[in-house]
Amino acid sequence: MMSKTSDLRLLIVDDEEPARLLLRDYLRGAPGVTIVGECADGFAAVKAVTDLDPDLLLLDIQMPKLDGLEVLELIGREIAVVFVTAYDEYSIRAFEIHAVDYLLKPYSRERLLEALDRARERVARLGPRRKGAPASQAAATAGAGSATLPETVAAMDMRRSRRPLERILIRDRARIHVIPVGSIHYVEAQDDYISIVTKDRKLLKQQTLNELGQALDERRFVRVHRSFLLNIEHLARIETYAKDSRIAILKSGAQLPVSRSGYERLRGLL
Amino acid sequence: MTPLATTRRFIPPYLAAWVPIAGLLAAMLRLTPGTTWTGALAVAIPGSALLSFLCVAIRYPVRGLPAERMPVSRLLALHLGGAAFATAVWLGALRLWVEVLGQTRPFELLPEAFRSHAPLLAAAGLLLYLLAVTFHSLLRAVERSREAERRALELSLIARDAEIALLRSQVDPHFLFNALNSIAGLTRDDPDRARTLCLRLGDFLRAGLRIGSRARISLREELALARDYLEIERIRFGARLRVAEDVDEAGLSCPVPPLILLPLLENAVRHGISGLVEGGEVLIGVRVGGGGIEIIVENPRDAEARSRAGEGIGLRNVRRRLETLYGRAGGLAIRETPESFRIEIAIPRQLAPESGDGGGASERQG
Numbered sequence: 147m148m149s150k151t152s153d154l155r156l157l158i159v160d161d162e163e164p165a166r167l168l169l170r171d172y173l174r175g176a177p178g179v180t181i182v183g184e185c186a187d188g189f190a191a192v193k194a195v196t197d198l199d200p201d202l203l204l205l206d207i208q209m210p211k212l213d214g215l216e217v218l219e220l221i222g223r224e225i226a227v228v229f230v231t232a233y234d235e236y237s238i239r240a241f242e243i244h245a246v247d248y249l250l251k252p253y254s255r256e257r258l259l260e261a262l263d264r265a266r267e268r269v270a271r272l273g274p275r276r277k278g279a280p281a282s283q284a285a286a287t288a289g290a291g292s293a294t295l296p297e298t299v300a301a302m303d304m305r306r307s308r309r310p311l312e313r314i315l316i317r318d319r320a321r322i323h324v325i326p327v328g329s330i331h332y333v334e335a336q337d338d339y340i341s342i343v344t345k346d347r348k349l350l351k352q353q354t355l356n357e358l359g360q361a362l363d364e365r366r367f368v369r370v371h372r373s374f375l376l377n378i379e380h381l382a383r384i385e386t387y388a389k390d391s392r393i394a395i396l397k398s399g400a401q402l403p404v405s406r407s408g409y410e411r412l413r414g415l416l
Numbered sequence: 417m418t419p420l421a422t423t424r425r426f427i428p429p430y431l432a433a434w435v436p437i438a439g440l441l442a443a444m445l446r447l448t449p450g451t452t453w454t455g456a457l458a459v460a461i462p463g464s465a466l467l468s469f470l471c472v473a474i475r476y477p478v479r480g481l482p483a484e485r486m487p488v489s490r491l492l493a494l495h496l497g498g499a500a501f502a503t504a505v506w507l508g509a510l511r512l513w514v515e516v517l518g519q520t521r522p523f524e525l526l527p528e529a530f531r532s533h534a535p536l537l538a539a540a541g542l543l544l545y546l547l548a549v550t551f552h553s554l555l556r557a558v559e560r561s562r563e564a565e566r567r568a569l570e571l572s573l574i575a576r577d578a579e580i581a582l583l584r585s586q587v588d589p590h591f592l593f594n595a596l597n598s599i600a601g602l603t604r605d606d607p608d609r610a611r612t613l614c615l616r617l618g619d620f621l622r623a624g625l626r627i628g629s630r631a632r633i634s635l636r637e638e639l640a641l642a643r644d645y646l647e648i649e650r651i652r653f654g655a656r657l658r659v660a661e662d663v664d665e666a667g668l669s670c671p672v673p674p675l676i677l678l679p680l681l682e683n684a685v686r687h688g689i690s691g692l693v694e695g696g697e698v699l700i701g702v703r704v705g706g707g708g709i710e711i712i713v714e715n716p717r718d719a720e721a722r723s724r725a726g727e728g729i730g731l732r733n734v735r736r737r738l739e740t741l742y743g744r745a746g747g748l749a750i751r752e753t754p755e756s757f758r759i760e761i762a763i764p765r766q767l768a769p770e771s772g773d774g775g776g777a778s779e780r781q782g
Contacts, residue, residue: 161690162594163654168601187693210693210718232593251597313720324720 153180154266157200159191159217160230161209165251169204169230172255179262188212189322192220200225202246202265207231212315212322218243220317226268228261310363314342316351323349327362331396333375345398368415370394370408378415431468437544438464444536448529455523459530463510467541470502471548478552495549503541507534574740587624587675588682588730591649592617598652613651620644624675632671635702635709639663642677642700649685656695657685663702667709672763673737679730680713680759687728688715688757708745708764719754734761 156179160166166184173179182198185191188211195203205227207214214229215236229240232251240248246268247261314330316323325342334341335355342349351358359367359375370376382397384404392404394412404412442460445451477498483491511530518527530537595617602610623641627633650657677700684698701712731748738746738761745764752758 161693162598162652164598164601164652165594166601167605168597171601171604189693208690210691211720232590232597251593252600253597326720 153178154262154269155180155182155198155201156204157182157191157194157198157202158184158204159186159188159194159209159214160204160206161186162206165206165230168252169258172258176259176262178266188214188217191217192317192322193320195221195225201269202262203227205229207233207236207240211324215239215243216315220315220322222317224272226265226272228265310366311361314351314358316342316349318349323347325349327366327377328379330367330377331380331398331400332377332402333358333367335373343400365415368408368412370402370404370412372405374402374408376402376412378412384409384412430472434464434468437467441537441540444533445526445529448525448532450525451529452522455517455526455529458517458523459510459514459526462513463506463537466509467506467544470506471544474498474502474545474548475552478549479556483553483556495546499542499545499549502545503538506541507538510537571740574736587678588686591645591682594652595648602651609651613648616644616647616651620648624678627674630674633674634668635670635672635711636668638672638674638677639668639700639702641675642681645678645681646685646698653685653689653695656692657689658695658697660697660699661701662699664704664709667702667704670704670709670763670765672709672711673741676734676737676761676763677711677713679734680711680761683728683730683759684713684715684757688717691718691721692716706762708762711761711763712758714756714758716756731759738763 156173158166158169158181160169163186166186170181170184173181182200183194185194186209188209191203191205192212194200203217203225205214205217207229208231209217212220214227214231218225218227224244226246228247228249229236229245230249230251230253234250237248246265249257249261311327313327314325316325325344325347329344331343331345333355334343336350338352338354339350340353340355340358342351355369355373355375359369362375366377366379368376368378376394376396380396380398382395384392384394386392390406390409392409394402394404396402438457438460441464442453442456445456445459446453481491481494511534514526514530517523595613599610599613599617602613620641623637623644627637627641646657646659650659681698681700689695689698696716699712699714701710701714703710703712731750735748738748742764745762747762749760749762750758751760
C-alpha cells in the first residue's frame, strides 16, 4: 500500500510561496503521495514535466510567462491535472480540457485529498506506464489509453479557438518560444509542419495550417493560398500578373502567391 | 438655439397678445382730431408688429449676457441703454412709415398726430421692451435652475453608483481569497508571518470600510491604506514585489476621493508584478503643483505577456469618478511601453464649480 512505486507522483506549480507551502503542508503525511518537485512559473513547469515525469500536476492558472492552460498545451500529452486557483472563471475551460478537479483558494485539506483520490482513478485509467520513461515515449504508450496525443492537442486548440489566439507557443527541445500573433508576417504549410515567419525568425511547429487558421483571428489572418496564411497587417500591396494570377507583397518584401479564392477572401476583408 | 417646434407653438398666443396693444396704439392716435381709424390702424399695426419682433429678438442678447457674473448696476445700464436704442430705432422706423403714408390723400394728418403722440409712443415702446427683457430674464432663470436641478440629480446618481461599485469592486475579491490562502499556507511553517498577514488584512478591511463611507479623505489616509494593501501582497509575492515611494509631503493633506489609489496598485500588482518571474518595483509618486496634486503609479511588466484588452474595470471606474467629481480639472492618463505601465491621476485641491462652463450646452432646453 505504502510502496513507493505505486505512489502518486506530484508536481506543484504555483508562483506564490505561501500557496506552495499550503500544498506541502496539506500533503505532509498524506498516504501514497510523493512530491517530485515545485515550480514557480510556467516555463519551469513545462521543463519539470519533461524531466521528472510526474503523474499529476497541481497547477495554478495565473502565473508569469505561461498560464496554467498554456503549460498544459505545451506539455502536449494527456496528464492528470488539478487546478488550484482563486479565480473561478476558468473552471468551465478547465473541465473542457478534462481537468481532474478544480480547487478554489482557499481550500481545505479534505478537499485536496478528495481531488487526489479522483486523480488516482484517472492515472489508473490513463494506463500503465513505465516509470521514468521520457515524455515522448510515455505519450506514445498513453496512446493505448483513453486519448491519443494528436487528438488531445487538436481538441485543446479547437476549444481555445472560441477566443482568438493571442500568442503561439512553440516548444523547441529545452526552449519555449512565445510568439505574439501580431509579430507573425505569414505562415507557410510544409508537409506535416507549419513554418511561422516573423521579422527575424522562422519557426517550425507540428500543426496543420487549417488548425492554426481556425485558432487565429480571422479578421487578421487570411488564407491567401492553400499553403499560406497571411497577416494582413503586414501586407503592403497586391500585384496582378495575369487573370487570376496575383502576388501579395509584404512590407518586408516577401512575396506570397494568392489563389483566386484567396483573393476573394482578402477582398472581403479589405 | 430654441427648437423650432416649441417656438412655433408660442407664435399664435404671442401674436394674439399683441392685438390689444395694436388696438391701444390706434386708439391713442385716433385722439388727434382728423385721424381716421384706417389711418390710425395703418400706423399701429406695422408699428406693433415691429415692436413685437424686437421684443422676441432681445431673447438672444438676454441669454448671451452672463447675468450671474455681472454687477447689477452694469446689467441695468446695459438693458436701459438697449431699451433706449431699440425704442429710438422703432420710433424712427415708424416715423419714416408715417411720413411716407402722409404723402397720400386720406393720411395727410397722420404725421401731425404722430408727432403729438411721439413721447407717449416712446414711453409705451420703452415699457414694452423692458417688460420683454424682464420676461426673457425670468424664463432664462427658470430654465437655468431646472437645468441645475437636473444636473445635481444626475451627479448624485452617478455618485451613488460609484459608491456602490466602490464597495463592491474596488477591493478585488480574489485579493482576499489569495490572502486567506496565504494565511492558511503560512500557519504551520511560519506562524509569525501568518499572524502579521491576519493583522494587516484586518487593518486594511477596517480602514477600507471606514474610508469608503466618506466623501473625501486626506491623501495621507489613502496612502496608509495603500501601504497596508502592498504589505499584504508582499507576503504573498515575497521578494518579487518591491515598493518605492517618492512622495512630496506637501501633498499629504490634500483631500482625495476614497479608494482612488487602490485600484491603481491592484492593477500594478495583478497585471505587472504577478506576470514577472523576478518581480519588480512598484513606484508610488506624489507631486504637488498646478492647483492640485498628481499621483503616479508605475510598474514594470512582461513585454511578452498576452495583450490586455484595453482598460480594466478598475481603471475605468477611477477615470469615471475623477471626471464626475472634478470635470476637466481631474483626470487619468496612461503612459505605457511594452516593458512598463504608468498611470498618472490629477486631483485639483478644490472641487470644480459644478456649472463652471456656462457654455452653449447648458442653454439647451427640452
